[in-house]
Amino acid sequence: MKILGKIFMVLSFIFLYAPLIVMVVFSFNSTRSTSVMKGLSFEWYKNLFANEQIMNALSNTLTLAILSSVIAVVLGTVATVGLYYLKNKLLKRSLNALTNIPMMNPDIVTGFSMMLLFTFIAGIIGAKSALGFHTMLIAHITFSLPYVILNIKPSLDSTDIFLQDAARDLGCNRLQAFFKVILPSIRSGIISGFIMAFTLSLDDFVITYFTAGTDFQTLPLYIYSMKRGIKPNIYALYSIIFISVLVLLFLSNYFKSKSIKQKKKEILL
Amino acid sequence: MSSFKQKLLNAPYAFWSFVFVAIPLLMVVYYTFTDKGGAFTFENLKILLDKKYISVFAYSIWYAFLATVICLVIAYPLSYIISKMKSVFQDTLMVLIMLPMWINLLIVTFSWKEILSNNGIINSLFEAIGIGKVEMLGTSFAVVLGMVYCFLPFMILPILSSMQKLDKSLIEASEDLGATKINVIKRVIVPLTLPGVISGITMVFVPSISTFYISQKLGNGMIILIGDLIERQFSVSANYNVGAAISLVMMILILISVAVMNRFADDNDKGGA
Numbered sequence: 001m002k003i004l005g006k007i008f009m010v011l012s013f014i015f016l017y018a019p020l021i022v023m024v025v026f027s028f029n030s031t032r033s034t035s036v037m038k039g040l041s042f043e044w045y046k047n048l049f050a051n052e053q054i055m056n057a058l059s060n061t062l063t064l065a066i067l068s069s070v071i072a073v074v075l076g077t078v079a080t081v082g083l084y085y086l087k088n089k090l091l092k093r094s095l096n097a098l099t100n101i102p103m104m105n106p107d108i109v110t111g112f113s114m115m116l117l118f119t120f121i122a123g124i125i126g127a128k129s130a131l132g133f134h135t136m137l138i139a140h141i142t143f144s145l146p147y148v149i150l151n152i153k154p155s156l157d158s159t160d161i162f163l164q165d166a167a168r169d170l171g172c173n174r175l176q177a178f179f180k181v182i183l184p185s186i187r188s189g190i191i192s193g194f195i196m197a198f199t200l201s202l203d204d205f206v207i208t209y210f211t212a213g214t215d216f217q218t219l220p221l222y223i224y225s226m227k228r229g230i231k232p233n234i235y236a237l238y239s240i241i242f243i244s245v246l247v248l249l250f251l252s253n254y255f256k257s258k259s260i261k262q263k264k265k266e267i268l269l
Numbered sequence: 270m271s272s273f274k275q276k277l278l279n280a281p282y283a284f285w286s287f288v289f290v291a292i293p294l295l296m297v298v299y300y301t302f303t304d305k306g307g308a309f310t311f312e313n314l315k316i317l318l319d320k321k322y323i324s325v326f327a328y329s330i331w332y333a334f335l336a337t338v339i340c341l342v343i344a345y346p347l348s349y350i351i352s353k354m355k356s357v358f359q360d361t362l363m364v365l366i367m368l369p370m371w372i373n374l375l376i377v378t379f380s381w382k383e384i385l386s387n388n389g390i391i392n393s394l395f396e397a398i399g400i401g402k403v404e405m406l407g408t409s410f411a412v413v414l415g416m417v418y419c420f421l422p423f424m425i426l427p428i429l430s431s432m433q434k435l436d437k438s439l440i441e442a443s444e445d446l447g448a449t450k451i452n453v454i455k456r457v458i459v460p461l462t463l464p465g466v467i468s469g470i471t472m473v474f475v476p477s478i479s480t481f482y483i484s485q486k487l488g489n490g491m492i493i494l495i496g497d498l499i500e501r502q503f504s505v506s507a508n509y510n511v512g513a514a515i516s517l518v519m520m521i522l523i524l525i526s527v528a529v530m531n532r533f534a535d536d537n538d539k540g541g542a
Contacts, residue, residue: 005350012347016369016421019380022390023372026383035383079282086275095279098286101294104471106479106523108496109516113293116300116509142289145282203373205482210503223375224482230379238376245371249364257360 020242027235034232044232045240051233057222058237061202064133064218068140069197075141076148076197077190081182083149084156099146107143111210114139118211132213139211140204144197151196155189156182297520300513313514322498326518329495330526332409333478336416337424337530340473341466343417344424348465349458352432363429370422378415378486385411385487407489415483416473423472431465432458463534470530475523495519 030039048054079095086092102110115131122130159182167177183190205220212221223234304310316322351362369377384390385405392402405411435458443457481496488494495515502512 005346009347009350012343013365015343015418016366018384019377019418020369020372022380022384023376034379035386035388075281075285078278082275082278082282086279088275091279091283095283095286098290101290104475105520106475106496108479108481108499109297109520110293112499112503112512112516113297114289115503116296116513117289117293119509120296138289142285145285199371203371205373205375220373220375223373223379230376234376238372242368242372246368249368250361253360253364257357 023235024239024242027232027239029232032231034230034235044236048233048236053217053222054219054233054237057217057219060216061218061220064136064140064216065198065201068137068201069144069194071137072141072144072148072197073190073194076145076193077152077186079145080149080152080156080186081178083153099149102143103146103150107204107206108210110143111139111207114142114207115210129213131211133216135211135213136208136216136218139207140201143204143207144200147196147200148193151193152186152189155186159185297513297516300510301517304510305508313510314518316511317514317518322515325493325498326495326522328409328492329478330522332413332416332492332494333474334526334530335413336420336477337470337474339413339417340421340424341469343421344428344469345466348425348429348432348462351429352435359433366422366425366429374419375482375486377418378483381411381415381418382406382486385414406487407491409488409492411487412484412492412494415487416477416480419480419483420473420476423476424469427465427468427472428462429465431462435461467531467534470534471527474527474530478523478526479519495522 025037026034027044028040028042029037030041030043083092083095086095114135118135119130121127163181163185164177167181168174172180203220205224208218208221209224212218217225219237223230226234301313302309302311304312317326351359354362386392387402387404387406391405395401395403439457439461440453443453448456478494479496480494481500484492484494484497498515499512499519502508502515
């Protein structure tokens with residue numbers, strides 16, 4: 001039984017990693033093919049950094065991700081704090097329901113429905129093209145917001161609200177109390193919300209596809225537009241991402257378990 | 270805090286989510302029931318009663334259902350095995366499960382296309398053993414495999430986290446009270462991990478039924494899903510009204526299917542108790 005379980009686990013992980021291994025292996029191919037290995041080379045890595053279209057798409061993707069996640073975090077932090085203090089039950093419930101919609105709805109509906117809104121507005125004001133960078137930015141902020149709120153809410157819930165009263169008693173005004181007491185205590189939630197919004201934006205294809213204009217191409221859009229198939233240079237780019245994430249995840253895991261061990265030690269002592 | 274200040278703090282988000290979440294959904298309804306000129310019509314929905322569309326809807330539900338069941342069959346025992354390991358291994362394996370999620374789905378789907386293609390790895394292996402080439406791209410097998418691959422982590426993670434939260438003393442208690450291994454699984458572990466299963470089901474079924482690039486890349490255009498229909502109304506025929514009608518029908522189908530599947534999971538729970 002135990003051996004069967006181990007075999008099952010190994011098979012599952014082979015399944016999970018098969019396409020990633022193919023990706024990494026073929027990024028080193030010496031020919032253009034992504035199905036037949038001819039020889040090893042770093043050619044596609046050189047090609048990647050020399051390829052203007054990919055580099056342009058990469059910088060577009062990063063610009064969009066940074067801009068949308070920063071705005072989503074600011075808006076989301078205010079929203080979470082606002083929702084926390086909101087007394088009106090009906091308003092609170094409907095805002096929470098609206099927050100859940102982008103997470104529950106399939107991406108294609110989120111993207112398509114926003115595209116309809118943008119087209120409708122463009123029709124009213126008589127704009128030439130409905131879609132462009134601004135619509136992508138709006139879309140990315142919209143689908144990131146629920147995840148930002150979801151990340152901040154638990155840390156706000158566990159904050160002692162009397163701390164704020166204490167700060168007020170000691171002479172802070174409301175704004176000072178917020179920046180000196182509430183904000184530091186929800187910092188970890190804000191950071192994880194930002195990371196989540198950032199990665200969601202980097203990775204999103206479907207919603208971007210429906211809200212993108214022709215003037216601003218992100219990496220996933222570029223990959224989708226390669227109808228004749230992906231070249232190994234894209235594999236090279238994602239192999240670099242893959243290895244960096246691998247290292248980052250294991251490092252953060254290592255430090256987390258180390259700090260847990262330290263805490264356990266402190267408690268024991 | 271005064272009620273005015275409360276409202277002021279909530280105003281930006283309330284405005285944002287009303288304009289960019291609520292109104293777009295109303296737009297879907299508006300476009301569904303109007304024609305290109307803006308006049309009221311049922312035509313967009315009537316078109317969908319055509320056999321062609323009905324079969325696409327039925328197949329989409331079926332493939333998404335298959336993908337969800339297969340994900341569950343892989344994820345549940347896997348999470349069980351992982352949750353029984355030492356916590357150091359658990360953390361490492363968790364990282365290994367999350368890692369593939371960082372690579373864009375378009376890339377891994379394309380990579381699968383290469384693996385399954387006629388001169389890909391699997392077919393070369395088949396040739397070497399003497400089975401001969403098996404055409405896999407363009408079949409429902411390839412599409413369902415793509416769905417399972419892309420959304421499997423979304424099934425594993427909620428189930429694994431509910432397994433990890435499970436109070437081990439409950440299992441010991443039931444063993445002490447004489448429950449057999451199968452009974453422990455059936456009466457203790459399964460009911461207590463059900464919330465994870467239910468959220469996993471939704472997280473696999475919804476993206477599976479609405480995907481279009483998996484069917485485009487692995488189905489070679491032979492397999493058409495609801496997502497493809499919507500995508501074509503957007504990119505090929507620019508008929509937003511029919512696209513909206515398909516989206517509306519899909520949302521309703523998802524609501525019904527998820528409700529039925531959750532009901533089924535609940536019933537199973539009651540049957541075990």
